[in-house]
Amino acid sequence: MKRVLCVWLPDFPIQRLNNERSETKPAACVLYVESGNRAQVVIASAKAQRHGVRAGMSLAEAQALIDSALFLPHDATADLRELRNLAGLCYHYSPFVGLELSGETHCLVLDISGCGHLFGDESGLARKLVIDLAERGYFAHVATANTIGAAWAIARYGHCTGPDRRLRSLPVEALRIPDRLVTQLREFDLCRIGQLSALPEDSLPSHFGKLLSERLGQLYGRRDELIVPVPQPEQPRATWTTEESISGRQATQYVCPDLLTEILDTLKSRSEGLLMLTLLLKSDSTDPVSVEVRLARPDNSLPHVLKLLELKLETIRLPERLHTVVLEASVVATLQTRQRGLFADLQEPGETSREVRGLIERLSTRLGEDAVVRPHLLPEAIPEQGVGFSPLSGTASRSASQALSDATSTVSASGMAAFTTTAFTMTAARPLLLLPQPQPVQVSLDGRQPAGFFWNRQHYQIVQTTEVERFATGWWQESGSIQRDYFRVETSSGAQLWLFRDRDNQWFLHGLFE
Amino acid sequence: MVVQRTSPISESPISESPISESPISESPISESPAPADQLADENRLAAILELRSNLRSLSHELRTETSEDDVVSSSVSELDAILPDRGLLRGTLSEWIAAEPGGGAASLVMRIARQAQREGPLIIVDRLRQFYAPALAASGTQLSEVILVRPQTRAHELWAIEQSLKCPGVGAVLSRIEFLKPAEFRRLQLAAESGTAVGLLLRPKMAQGQSGWADIRLLVSPRASPPGAFFRRVAVQCVYAKGGLSDRTIELDICDETGAVRLAAGLSDSATEQ
Numbered sequence: 072m073k074r075v076l077c078v079w080l081p082d083f084p085i086q087r088l089n090n091e092r093s094e095t096k097p098a099a100c101v102l103y104v105e106s107g108n109r110a111q112v113v114i115a116s117a118k119a120q121r122h123g124v125r126a127g128m129s130l131a132e133a134q135a136l137i138d139s140a141l142f143l144p145h146d147a148t149a150d151l152r153e154l155r156n157l158a159g160l161c162y163h164y165s166p167f168v169g170l171e172l173s174g175e176t177h178c179l180v181l182d183i184s185g186c187g188h189l190f191g192d193e194s195g196l197a198r199k200l201v202i203d204l205a206e207r208g209y210f211a212h213v214a215t216a217n218t219i220g221a222a223w224a225i226a227r228y229g230h231c232t233g234p235d236r237r238l239r240s241l242p243v244e245a246l247r248i249p250d251r252l253v254t255q256l257r258e259f260d261l262c263r264i265g266q267l268s269a270l271p272e273d274s275l276p277s278h279f280g281k282l283l284s285e286r287l288g289q290l291y292g293r294r295d296e297l298i299v300p301v302p303q304p305e306q307p308r309a310t311w312t313t314e315e316s317i318s319g320r321q322a323t324q325y326v327c328p329d330l331l332t333e334i335l336d337t338l339k340s341r342s343e344g345l346l347m348l349t350l351l352l353k354s355d356s357t358d359p360v361s362v363e364v365r366l367a368r369p370d371n372s373l374p375h376v377l378k379l380l381e382l383k384l385e386t387i388r389l390p391e392r393l394h395t396v397v398l399e400a401s402v403v404a405t406l407q408t409r410q411r412g413l414f415a416d417l418q419e420p421g422e423t424s425r426e427v428r429g430l431i432e433r434l435s436t437r438l439g440e441d442a443v444v445r446p447h448l449l450p451e452a453i454p455e456q457g458v459g460f461s462p463l464s465g466t467a468s469r470s471a472s473q474a475l476s477d478a479t480s481t482v483s484a485s486g487m488a489a490f491t492t493t494a495f496t497m498t499a500a501r502p503l504l505l506l507p508q509p510q511p512v513q514v515s516l517d518g519r520q521p522a523g524f525f526w527n528r529q530h531y532q533i534v535q536t537t538e539v540e541r542f543a544t545g546w547w548q549e550s551g552s553i554q555r556d557y558f559r560v561e562t563s564s565g566a567q568l569w570l571f572r573d574r575d576n577q578w579f580l581h582g583l584f585e
Numbered sequence: 586m587v588v589q590r591t592s593p594i595s596e597s598p599i600s601e602s603p604i605s606e607s608p609i610s611e612s613p614i615s616e617s618p619a620p621a622d623q624l625a626d627e628n629r630l631a632a633i634l635e636l637r638s639n640l641r642s643l644s645h646e647l648r649t650e651t652s653e654d655d656v657v658s659s660s661v662s663e664l665d666a667i668l669p670d671r672g673l674l675r676g677t678l679s680e681w682i683a684a685e686p687g688g689g690a691a692s693l694v695m696r697i698a699r700q701a702q703r704e705g706p707l708i709i710v711d712r713l714r715q716f717y718a719p720a721l722a723a724s725g726t727q728l729s730e731v732i733l734v735r736p737q738t739r740a741h742e743l744w745a746i747e748q749s750l751k752c753p754g755v756g757a758v759l760s761r762i763e764f765l766k767p768a769e770f771r772r773l774q775l776a777a778e779s780g781t782a783v784g785l786l787l788r789p790k791m792a793q794g795q796s797g798w799a800d801i802r803l804l805v806s807p808r809a810s811p812p813g814a815f816f817r818r819v820a821v822q823c824v825y826a827k828g829g830l831s832d833r834t835i836e837l838d839i840c841d842e843t844g845a846v847r848l849a850a851g852l853s854d855s856a857t858e859q
Binding site: 152195240289425426427429430431433434437438440443444445446447448454457458460461500502503504505506507527534535561562563564565566567568583584585 | 728752812
C-alpha cells in the first residue's frame with residue numbers, strides 16, 4: 072500500500088525571511104509584488120494581519136494600516152530554491168520527494184512506503200522530520216495518508232476540521248482546486264467534500280469541469296497520481312585552478328584547507344557530514360592523481376578531516392607542477408546527532424566513543440582500510456580460512472551489534488555438523504598464534520604419534536600429545552580436498568605447539584599455544 | 586644582512602644575571618605588599634603542583650593514590666599478588682617476555698586484555714598477522730570489541746601502537762614486538778601515560794637483555810606438566826616492577842578447556858611464604 076507524507080510549511084516566504092534575516096522576526100512583515108505601476112501585497116505575517124493587512128490589497132493601503140512593518144519585495148525564485156533545499160533534507164527520509172505548490176501553498180510530498188520502520192513507525196518518521204525542519208527554523212504541518220491528495224488535504228486543512236476528522240468533513244478547498252471553482256461550488260452550497268462525494272460522479276464534469284472529479288478521484292485513490300521527484304542536490308565540490316603551476320606540498324598546505332572549508336560549510340548548512348572525500352590533483356607532468364579518504368561515521372569537523380587528508384597524503388608521492396586541485400565530497404550522510412543526556416559519559420552498549428572512531432579513521436587512512444579490521448568467525452573447516460575480516464572504516468551502516476551477530480553465527484566443521492561458536496571453542500582449544508603459512512618440520516615418529524621434531528634450528532622432544540583432530544574438506548570446495556590430522560604437542564620444556572600431518576604424511580607446524 | 590642588536594636582553598645576557606647573589610631566602614617577603622605575597626603563594630603552589638606531577642611520573646607510590654578503577658586485574662588472584670598494584674595500572678606499559686615459543690605468555694595476557702575490554706575496545710597491533718580470532722574468542726575476548734591493526738612495516742607498527750596508546754577510550758593495546766630501541770620504548774611509554782589504555786607488549790626471550798621503559802616486566806616460562814594432566818603449567822616471574830618488590834615467582838596451572846587458573850600444587854607453600 073502506498074503511503075504518502077505531506078509537509079505543509081505555512082507562510083513559507085515569511086518563514087524563509089525570518090531565518091535569513093534575523094531582524095525581520097520581531098517586526099511585522101509584508102511581502103509585495105510589483106506589476107506595472109501597482110504594488111500588491113502577496114503575503115503578510117500574523118502581526119501584520121492583526122492590523123488588517125490582507126493578501127491582494129495594494130501596498131499603499133497596507134502601509135496606511137501599519138507603518139512600522141517591514142515591507143519587502145516577494146522573491147518567489149528564492150522561495151522555490153529554499154524549498155528544493157528542504158526537499159534535499161527530506162531525501163534522508165524517502166527515496167521520492169516532490170513539490171506540491173497548488174493553492175499557492177508550499178508543500179513537500181514524500182513517498183514513505185516501506186520507510187516508516189526505519190524510524191520506528193510512520194509517526195516516528197514524521198516526528199523526526201518535524202524536528203529536523205525545526206532545527207532549520209521551519210514550522211510545519213505534517214500528515215500521512217494513502218494518497219497525495221488526502222495527505223495534502225489533511226496537512227493543509229486538517230487542523231480546521233470539526234470533531235469529525237474524516238476526509239468528508241474537510242472543506243472543498245482541500246481538493247487543490249482553483250479559487251474560481253471553490254466560489255462556484257459555494258454558490259451551490261457545496262462546502263464540504265462529503266457533500267460532493269454524495270453527488271453522482273458522472274454529473275460533476277458537466278457542471279464543474281473535469282478537474283473536480285479528477286481531484287476527487289485522486290483524493291480517494293481511484294485515480295493514480297505520481298510524485299515528480301525533485302532532483303537530489305549535487306555533492307559539494309570545490310575546484311581551484313591556477314595558471315602558474317604549484318608544488319604538491321603547497322597544494323596540500325594552502326589550497327586543500329580552503330577547499331575543504333568550502334565543502335564543509337555547504338555540508339553544515341545541510342546538516343550532513345562527510346563519509347568519503349576525493350582529492351584530484353591534476354599536473355602538467357604526470358597523470359592526474361586521485362586520493363580517497365573514508366570516514367567511519369559522517370563528520371564535518373575541519374581539523375579532523377584535514378588531519379586524515381594529511382595522513383593519506385603522507386603515504387603517496389605528490390606530483391609536482393600542479394595546475395588544478397579538485398576536492399569532492401563523494402559520499403555524504405546525515406549527521407548522527409544524539410540528545411545530550413544527564414550523564415555525559417553514558418554510552419550505549421556496543422557504541423564506540425568519538426575518540427576511538429577518530430583513531431580508527433586515522434589508522435585506516437594511513438595504513439589502508441584493509442589494515443584496520445574487526446575479525447569474525449567463518450564456518451570453514453580449514454583453520455586459516457575460519458576467520459573473516461571486515462574493514463572498520465567507511466562502514467557507517469555496519470554496527471557493532473552486527474559484528475557481534477557475525478561472531479555468534481554458526482560454525483560448521485567439515486561440513487558435517489554445526490556448532491555455535493561457544494560450543495566450538497569450548498570443545499576444541501585453538502592456538503592463540505597461528506602461523507600465516509604452515510612451516511614444514513622434520514618429525515621423528517613413535518608409531519603413529521610424533522616423538523620429536525626440528526624447528527627453527529632446534530630439536531624439540533615431545534613428551535605429551537593430545538588426541539588427533541582431523542580436518543577435512545570435500546573435493547567440491549574451492550580449496551580442493553584437504554585432509555589434516557592435528558596434534559597438540561607438549562615439548563619437554565612445557566611449550567605447547569600445534570602440528571599437523573597432511574594426506575602425504577608431511578608434517579607442518581601451524582600454531583603456538585602461546 | 587647585519588642584525589643590529591638593540592634589545593636590553595642581548596646587552597645583559599641571562600647567564601650574567603646575579604642569581605646566586607640574591608638567594609630566595611633573602612628576598613624581603615615581609616616588606617612586600619599583600620597582593621604580591623598572595624602572588625608568591627600562588628607561584629609556590631603552582632611550583633609544588635608541577636613538582637608533584639613530575640614526581641608522580643617517577644614515583645610509583647604517588648600514582649597509586651589515584652583510584653582503584655585505574656587498576657586492571659588479571660582475574661587470577663595469585664598473579665595479581667605478585668604485581669605491585671594487584672593488577673596493571675591504566676596508562677602504563679607492561680612487558681611479557683616469553684621464555685620460549687608456545688610458553689603460554691599470551692594466554693595470561695589475554696586475561697588482562699579481557700578485563701580491560703570493559704572500559705573500551707582491545708586494539709591488537711599485529712604486523713606478523715599471527716593472532717588467531719577463534720582462540721581470542723575462546724579466551725573470553727569479545728570479538729566485537731577487538732580492533733585488529735595489521736601494518737605492513739615496522740615504522741607503521743610503532744606509529745599504530747603509539748596512536749592507540751594515546752587515544753582516550755581504548756581499553757587495552759596489545760602487540761607482539763621483537764626489538765625496540767630505548768628511544769622508541771620511551772616514546773611508547775610516554776604515549777601510554779597520556780592515554781587510558783593498558784599497554785601489553787609480548788616480547789621474545791631476547792628482550793630480557795634489553796633495557797626497557799615498561800612499568801612491569803614479567804618473564805613467563807613453560808614448565809612440564811605432570812603426565813596425563815589436562816592443564817599446562819607456567820612459571821611467572823616478576824623481573825621488574827616500578828615501586829614494588831620484584832623477582833617473585835609463581836607457578837600456575839592453566840586449564841585451556843575451562844579457562845581456570847590455579848596455583849601449581851607443588852609450589853603453593855613457597856609462594857605464600859614470599
